[in-house]
Amino acid sequence: MKILYMGNSFKYETEAVLKLFFPLERFEFAFDEAPLYDTDCAVIALGEELSVEVCLNGTRVRKASPLKGGDNELELCRMLFSALSGITGIVPDWGCLTGIRPVKKINALLAKGLSYEEIAGHLGEKYFLRENKALLSYRTALTQKNALDTLSPKSYSLYVGIPFCTTRCSYCSFVSHTISSKGARELIPRYVEMLCREIADTGSIMRNSGRVLDTVYIGGGTPTAISAHQLDAVMSAIERHFDLSSMREYSVEAGRADTIDRDKLSVIKNHGATRISINPQSLNDEVLKNIGRAHTAGEFMEAFALARSMGFDNINTDTIAGLPGDDYDSFCATIEGLIALSPENITVHTLTVKRSASLFAGASREDFARDGDVSRMVDGAGSRLLKAGYSPYYLYRQKNTIGNLENTGFCKPGRESLYNIYIMEECQDIIACGAGGSTKLTDPETGKITRYFNYKYPYEYISRYDKMVEYKKLLVDSE
Numbered sequence: 001m002k003i004l005y006m007g008n009s010f011k012y013e014t015e016a017v018l019k020l021f022f023p024l025e026r027f028e029f030a031f032d033e034a035p036l037y038d039t040d041c042a043v044i045a046l047g048e049e050l051s052v053e054v055c056l057n058g059t060r061v062r063k064a065s066p067l068k069g070g071d072n073e074l075e076l077c078r079m080l081f082s083a084l085s086g087i088t089g090i091v092p093d094w095g096c097l098t099g100i101r102p103v104k105k106i107n108a109l110l111a112k113g114l115s116y117e118e119i120a121g122h123l124g125e126k127y128f129l130r131e132n133k134a135l136l137s138y139r140t141a142l143t144q145k146n147a148l149d150t151l152s153p154k155s156y157s158l159y160v161g162i163p164f165c166t167t168r169c170s171y172c173s174f175v176s177h178t179i180s181s182k183g184a185r186e187l188i189p190r191y192v193e194m195l196c197r198e199i200a201d202t203g204s205i206m207r208n209s210g211r212v213l214d215t216v217y218i219g220g221g222t223p224t225a226i227s228a229h230q231l232d233a234v235m236s237a238i239e240r241h242f243d244l245s246s247m248r249e250y251s252v253e254a255g256r257a258d259t260i261d262r263d264k265l266s267v268i269k270n271h272g273a274t275r276i277s278i279n280p281q282s283l284n285d286e287v288l289k290n291i292g293r294a295h296t297a298g299e300f301m302e303a304f305a306l307a308r309s310m311g312f313d314n315i316n317t318d319t320i321a322g323l324p325g326d327d328y329d330s331f332c333a334t335i336e337g338l339i340a341l342s343p344e345n346i347t348v349h350t351l352t353v354k355r356s357a358s359l360f361a362g363a364s365r366e367d368f369a370r371d372g373d374v375s376r377m378v379d380g381a382g383s384r385l386l387k388a389g390y391s392p393y394y395l396y397r398q399k400n401t402i403g404n405l406e407n408t409g410f411c412k413p414g415r416e417s418l419y420n421i422y423i424m425e426e427c428q429d430i431i432a433c434g435a436g437g438s439t440k441l442t443d444p445e446t447g448k449i450t451r452y453f454n455y456k457y458p459y460e461y462i463s464r465y466d467k468m469v470e471y472k473k474l475l476v477d478s479e
């Protein structure tokens with residue numbers, strides 16, 4: 001599809017709107033060229049007026065509006081959204097609100113003293129946001145208020161990344177290496193060694209920074225894909241090089257049931273982790289097979305029971321709505337099955353359609369166009385969780401999720417994950433160690449965020465280690 005800009009170059013936001021309707025489409029962008037209306041195209045124009053014209057499968061729709069000064073870009077997005085919605089019949093629940101952190105907007109409006117009705121009305125008018133999503137975001141803002149109120153300005157969180165997994169899930173687009181390959185297996189000992197070195201170097205940088213460690217998160221990949229001995233080395237390094245005396249939360253993403261055993265859980269417990277994730281994604285074995293998870297629902301149940309029997313009293317379980325072979329009834333059965341287990345957190349993700357994931361290779365939008373079904377799954381999960389006493393506590397959106405839907409973490413009262421809230425609301429510095437980790441520092445006066453990315457792949461992380469840590473030190477020292 002060709003996208004033509006006349007008198008403007010508002011590509012970033014308008015492309016995000018186009019992606020809501022055509023997540024797998026590769027667009028061709030052009031600027032100030034004569035339009036050709038004999039192919040599928042959109043013409044986005046700023047002249048004496050604002051106009052958007054969309055041609056799709058021989059149907060042509062035009063929208064126009066007077067100039068809006070500083071809001072021209074938003075108005076063009078709104079018109080593009082209306083034109084595409086009219087022509088495709090798709091009405092995304094989040095309207096043309098495309099940012100990944102909608103709760104930030106709600107928090108800002110609450111800080112101005114607006115009521116829920118005023119917030120919902122404002123966002124509905126401005127972005128075509130539907131009532132169900134306004135309410136979900138509002139409830140999330142209320143649940144996370146206490147965590148935001150108790151945040152100390154000089155605190156930070158530590159993220160430690162272990163980018164290895166046992167097998168690759170077919171929907172995965174992360175840079176994670178499967179340990180079934182000899183090359184990745186051989187890389188792990190050296191990776192763990194360098195990670196421990198980075199933890200040590202980062203600990204010394206942070207000791208001199210005047211900041212206090214608040215939360216720790218070991219994520220992946222699947223951190224428990226490495227051996228108990230290697231995990232012990234990583235967690236020992238954290239203990240040795242960071243002052244954990246003020247730490248309020250320590251999470252480890254145990255992740256997949258096929259990586260969890262008593263030895264690894266003992267390591268996690270003995271090092272004082274307060275929260276783990278064990279992620280079934282689905283409790284339907286057929287669905288798990290479809291996505292290449294090397295475990296069954298029964299094995300997830302066993303891993304969960306083992307963790308409970310060993311005293312883990314704060315467990316998160318992840319699910320994904322929209323997986324191949326799943327439907328409304330089966331997804332709701334997954335949520336009911338999890339509620340019966342009574343984990344402290346249940347996270348409901350929406351499947352993200354990414355070309356780099358094997359599941360979507362050669363797929364067209366139509367193959368994953370069950371937006372309505374997935375929307376019902378997400379809403380059905382939310383209402384079951386609310387009824388069971390869970391509340392939404394953090395929420396984010398990603399590009400290219402089916403139906404442009406969200407990911408929401410639900411928790412039992414008082415069991416919000418602080419790390420998840422702070423990272424999503426961008427209100428606390430995050431210091432990252434490990435391949436693919438991203439350090440994020442916020443200037444307390446200007447609010448300006450500086451990001452620093454570690455090398456993405458383990459082999460470059462290992463080979464360019466010195467350069468990477470030197471830069472990290474400069475960055476932390478300069479803030």
Ligand code: SF4
Nearest residue numbers: 165168169172176221
């Ligand atoms: S467990 Fe997560 S990181 Fe690993 S392959 Fe599956 S989706 Fe990717």
